[in-house]
Amino acid sequence: xxxxxxxxxxxxxxxxxxxxxxxxxxxxxxxxxxxxxxxxxxxxxxxxxxxxxxxxxxxxxxxxxxxxxxxxxxxxxxxxxxxxxxxxxxxxxxxxxxxxxxxxxxxxxxxxxxxxxxxxxxxxxxxxxxxxxxxxxxxxxxxxxxxxxxxxxxxxxxxxxxxxxxxxxxxxxxxxxxxxxxxxxxxxxxxxxxxxxxxxxxxxxxxxxxxxxxxxxxxxxxxxxxxxxxxxxxxxxxxxxxxxxxxxxxxxxxxxxxxxxxxxxxxxxxxxxxxxxxxxxxxxxxxxxxxxxxxxxxxxxxxxxxxxxxxxxxxxxxxxxxxxxxxxxxxxxxxxxxxxxxxxxxxxxxxxxxxxxxxxxxxxxxxxxxxxxxxxxxxxxxxxxxxxxxxxxxxxxxxxxxxxxxxxxxxxxxxxxxxxxxxxxxxxxxxxxxx
Amino acid sequence: xxxxxxxxxxxxxxxxxxxxxxxxxxxxxxxxxxxxxxxxxxxxxxxxxxxxxxxxxxxxxxxxxxxxxxxxxxxxxxxxxxxxxxxxxxxxxxxxxxxxxxxxxxxxxxxxxxxxxxxxxxxxxxxxxxxxxxxxxxxxxxxxxxxxxxxxxxxxxxxxxxxxxxxxxxxxxxxxxxxxxxxxxxxxxxxxxxxxxxxxxxxxxxxxxxxxxxxxxxxxxxxxxxxxxxxxxxxxxxxxxxxxxxxxxxxxxxxxxxxxxxxxxxxxxxxxxxxxxx
Numbered sequence: 001x002x003x004x005x006x007x008x009x010x011x012x013x014x015x016x017x018x019x020x021x022x023x024x025x026x027x028x029x030x031x032x033x034x035x036x037x038x039x040x041x042x043x044x045x046x047x048x049x050x051x052x053x054x055x056x057x058x059x060x061x062x063x064x065x066x067x068x069x070x071x072x073x074x075x076x077x078x079x080x081x082x083x084x085x086x087x088x089x090x091x092x093x094x095x096x097x098x099x100x101x102x103x104x105x106x107x108x109x110x111x112x113x114x115x116x117x118x119x120x121x122x123x124x125x126x127x128x129x130x131x132x133x134x135x136x137x138x139x140x141x142x143x144x145x146x147x148x149x150x151x152x153x154x155x156x157x158x159x160x161x162x163x164x165x166x167x168x169x170x171x172x173x174x175x176x177x178x179x180x181x182x183x184x185x186x187x188x189x190x191x192x193x194x195x196x197x198x199x200x201x202x203x204x205x206x207x208x209x210x211x212x213x214x215x216x217x218x219x220x221x222x223x224x225x226x227x228x229x230x231x232x233x234x235x236x237x238x239x240x241x242x243x244x245x246x247x248x249x250x251x252x253x254x255x256x257x258x259x260x261x262x263x264x265x266x267x268x269x270x271x272x273x274x275x276x277x278x279x280x281x282x283x284x285x286x287x288x289x290x291x292x293x294x295x296x297x298x299x300x301x302x303x304x305x306x307x308x309x310x311x312x313x314x315x316x317x318x319x320x321x322x323x324x325x326x327x328x329x330x331x332x333x334x335x336x337x338x339x340x341x342x343x344x345x346x347x348x349x350x351x352x353x354x355x356x357x358x359x360x361x362x363x364x365x366x367x368x369x370x371x372x373x374x375x376x377x378x379x380x381x382x383x384x385x386x387x388x389x390x391x392x393x394x395x396x397x398x399x400x401x402x403x404x405x406x407x408x409x410x411x412x413x414x415x416x417x418x419x420x421x422x423x424x425x426x427x428x429x430x431x432x433x434x435x
Numbered sequence: 436x437x438x439x440x441x442x443x444x445x446x447x448x449x450x451x452x453x454x455x456x457x458x459x460x461x462x463x464x465x466x467x468x469x470x471x472x473x474x475x476x477x478x479x480x481x482x483x484x485x486x487x488x489x490x491x492x493x494x495x496x497x498x499x500x501x502x503x504x505x506x507x508x509x510x511x512x513x514x515x516x517x518x519x520x521x522x523x524x525x526x527x528x529x530x531x532x533x534x535x536x537x538x539x540x541x542x543x544x545x546x547x548x549x550x551x552x553x554x555x556x557x558x559x560x561x562x563x564x565x566x567x568x569x570x571x572x573x574x575x576x577x578x579x580x581x582x583x584x585x586x587x588x589x590x591x592x593x594x595x596x597x598x599x600x601x602x603x604x605x606x607x608x609x610x611x612x613x614x615x616x617x618x619x620x621x622x623x624x625x626x627x628x629x630x631x632x633x634x635x636x637x638x639x640x641x642x643x644x645x646x647x648x649x650x651x652x653x654x655x656x657x658x659x660x661x662x663x664x665x666x667x668x669x670x671x672x673x674x675x676x677x678x679x680x681x682x683x684x685x686x687x688x689x690x691x692x693x694x695x696x697x698x699x700x701x702x703x704x705x706x707x708x709x710x711x712x713x
Contacts, residue, residue, distance in 0.1 A: 175590070175594060175603075177608065273609060273610075306597070
């Protein structure tokens, strides 16, 4: 019993390919059911995000399953497999377990540690539950992935620092003001980054927004969007003393705020700290303002620097996270192997018992002079032989329960004794039976 | 005596354990360790108090007559105030500085000559413990404001220079550090004032005059003026942040001299008793 994964991600496929194979989240039933009906798989989950498309399945014949799943992706989207072949990756067994745990823990993300991917996998799992395409193994497996992701999040600092310019600005503001509640932000000029940063500030508790622009109507429009107040560009400087955070991105070719003016503002503010974010290039605020005691001035490069440093920090934390993932991989592999031990032992016993009874019947039919006592003696002798033969193999199989190459022995026993596949009853999709 | 020693060493060990926990919390980024460290400090401050209680009943008077006792009592005041401050501002990072500092005070105390001095009849007045307690609590508050000031300067420097080291994530925000600095100042100043006033009254009952320009008195007055100036600056001119932090650091250096330097270098009647034996 193996976990099989086929997929592609931002690491292997450009967006032109990714968008072609994406599964629309609003219509997951059809693809899930179609996938489940592939001959060599049981259980199916489809994860589809803008950065990755992955199919998770359980199969007894991983090689066949891999081929079928790849073909399924191509067929479903009406593509030729050759187009996708180079972009698709596949994993099975421990490799597959490790892959999914890494993805869920956001170690495989474009931005390491970003939090969305976990939610996306949860959604995918939700669909699979809804359409009853997951069973015992994937159920347990994905819940494991969720808990590992949580563990990584709490035990490492992988997601604790801001890795976008606008979040970095919010974080810096927190280090200056502690809480952003009751703080006032002023937007000078407009610009995508500026607006985004303003949005983050508002989401993080900033209560008052002032907007100014050379074109007053634009200021009004933006102010409306943030529930703020538009200020005339000619006299925005007179409002500065009320402002704690300034976001500036005008197209002005010269400084619109001089250090001298800011010095006056500081005095008027009784030296309450001011956080100035200058996103404009060329810059809007005289860099000398940073020398003022209560002014903290950051330009685009400064913020980028913070982001770069944070990214480096994340990579360090990612190394710790990998250790956690590896530990959990072997744990889950053990559980997976143990799943098959019992049924294998039962099947092996049944097999030998059948042989014994068949041979007994044959032998006894030719020996009709035997009395009951002699019959019983032969009976118990054959039983003893079967038990003796089974004793050691059973012992070994049970031991593999606790780790090591569980699958190897189980597969060997199944092949050598030509045992039937008994695990199907276990893996029939049954999402209610989660543990 | 045995009980006192036992309580004293237990307290010292608890402060050590708390220091280690706070440092683990800071360096290893394990906030749980900091929480345990805080509980340890809480236990420590109680055990420490019982140590003073036992000592008090043994000596029959307030046990702050030797350097040994002074350092130990100062450590106790600091821990007590820090715990109160922590309650309001959640300053487990500061614990990583306060706990080791109090541990060092205890070690310093342990190595100072520990003599329960037969009490000079002059010191026997209810004003003496009042004077001592106010003065020491005030000093402890100023020590904490000094600590907050240093942390403020470090954090401020990182935010200004835009170069961040590991401690950046751990230090509280500038706003909190400034508030801590101010809170300590506004608690410390009245305590110090009461300490000086009660001292003056006590001097009057002992010597018949309120103020005799003894070196300790003079230096205490200088320090008091410094803190008064800082408080005035904060309240009326709007001093805050870096300027206030630097000022509180300078004032604390004066305070340290008043507290220790005067006794060790200048003499005067505050060096009574055990100090004279140093």
